[in-house]
Amino acid sequence: MRRALAGLACAAALLAGGTAPAPAHVSGKALLAERPALNISAYGLFDAAGRPAAELVPFAPATPLFSDYAEKQRWFYLPPGTRIRYTPQGPLDFPVGAALVKTFAYPADLRRPNEAVRKLETRLLIHRPDGWVALAYVWNEDGTEAVLKRAGAWIETGFVDAKGARRSVDYRVPNANQCKECHSRDGVMAPLGPSARNLNAAFAYPERTENQLARLARLGLLEGAPSPQAAPRTPVWDDPAETLEARTRGYLDANCGHCHSPTGIADNSGLNLNLEETRPHALGIGKAPVAAGRGSGGLAVSIAPGRPDESILVHRMASTEPGVMMPELGRSLTHEEGLALIRAWIAAMPGPD
């Protein structure tokens, strides 16, 4: 409550004072400096009131990774005069000097997402000449400055969930290697969110809602893009207009497919949950575990058609035990809505009898 009041007081002071803080300007030089800045303010991404610089372009993937119910805001930055090159598969081709910016925050109450918001961390992916680099900055209590935490951090926090229940979270900021675990494709660091198929979805821009691929192409920020109808598309996991199959595959792709793909760190499992996978066994149907250990929960196969309770996939998504839970990074809570989707999908599969 005190924090909420402080936030309001701060906003009120801004309004009353009438002197808005100077607008932020992104420092491309700071982004490409040899050593990462210790404080996020060095990059000029946000102004003193926390508003993003004008050069930052907001985006959101069609289906996001679940991150303990944190609200995520994403932007990208392009050096002046550069543009993104379209690629149908994998991440879009961002120029050197580009950066992806993602802020994780909790409103005190998820039912009022714009009030009493506490920023926890902002992650940067910077495209340097020798590849992408991941950096995590952890915000102070007031949300006025964030400091680099290369070794990661744990933050005890909490929120009121959509049903009005108090939830506490042992929120985890990943260390630099853990960023790589999910973000590596064949061992090379790469963005995950901004792919053609993830951006082939609507986004509510301040002036109107628009397909992101179409808008970026129209603004000259993206070259070589076909029309959205001709581009691949990740299904939106919570859109009731999509089929159960499509929603589930979109969800699995966003939440599991970064590691569980032929180019991801979990390739040795033989379980591929990326959108492109079509072989039933590789998707887990009737597939025995390989190195799951106690993660198997005493169950025989990843997916037992018609039987969610006998499916390791469900068991590991439901668990919050390290060594059992999946994904093994990036969450400490169960994503109830995601789990319900996977359960429904498996239940609807024709079983053996």
Next chain:
Amino acid sequence: MKRLIIGLAGALLASAAHAATLAVSPGPDAQERLQTALLDAKPGDVVELAAGRYELIDGLSLDVDGVTVRGAGPDATVLSFKGQKGSGEGLLVTSDKVVLRDFAVEDTRGDGIKAKDSDQISFRNLRVEWTGGPKETNGAYGVYPVSSSNVLIDKVTVRGASDAGIYVGQSRNIVVRNSTAEFNVAGIEIENSMNADVHDNLATRNAGGVLIFDLPGLPVMGGHSVRVFRNRIVQNDTPNFAPKGNIVAEVPTGTGVMVMANRDVHVFDNEIDGNGSAAVLLVSYTRPYDDASYNPLPRDVVVRDNRIGRNGWSPGFPGGDLLLKAIGGEALPPVIWDGVTNFTPKGFSEPQVVRIRALDGPVLSLGLPAPGALMQANPSVAPSLDHGSIEEPQSVALPTDQAALGS
């Protein structure tokens, strides 16, 4: 051009510079200090872990080539993961030419030490242990190199793993030696891997001592060329405590050596004693699979010159008791082969020739017509089984500079 020259000069400086030692000691914030050292280390550096107990709350990871992580001894430097809140393992290595030596990892929630996609990865004089003894809730693997090459595991002790204590998967060029695996489900397991020498180890008090497996549906398949020699594989008698669903849950308690679906496996000069189910089991993979390139049969297997003691008096596999009664006597023969021969590999028109040379008889052949077809067994016992000589794989040679790393 200027940048290129500066870059070259930088590289020269870096290689000429003396390796740095990054010292870490136990105490508050050990997690952050140790992880920071693992991030800061440059190729050639040593991360030196002072003696003491490190209370860790999250997995650690190393992704820099050429780094040595060295403790003060496997009983002196202890990384305790009792309070671990995240990550699938205690320590994850994803870089090349890494040496881990002289420390212990205890009570991880998942695997102990994992190395993924690593070339020249050495585990030396380590201890990985679940201190509460064998439990289904212990992590799966103690040391776990996977999708790696040039793997050295030397003087490593693992206790309590709920899958395999020492597990090497989907890897090439492997040496496991002078190590001890006890109170695990499987002591030492080489799976879907090529060219491995497993020698001078002790595997005892596990459910199964040494497993050489090949499983379908994985990126690396077709395990072959494994030599298991001069090991003591004795008194493997801990009841199998693996969570069901895992392949090792099917390993009968009291198995000495088990070869499943592999070729060119040579088991010789070992002491194999006190294993209640069997000294040596040669079996096919029996679960359904849909990978046409997979061969589920053990073939070209040699079992010779082992010192075989008393084994097989209490066979823990399905039908074992019946078999014991049918054969009569106190115990099953030391070598048990499922006898499956009629498998036609992809691209062949005839079943392949399956050669078994088991000289440490007698040998019990179950005479199964197909993998796992126990109901149609046609058992027979012979003094030995000799389908002719089978060339022994060459000894595994690790890169010469790997031995010098981290010393």
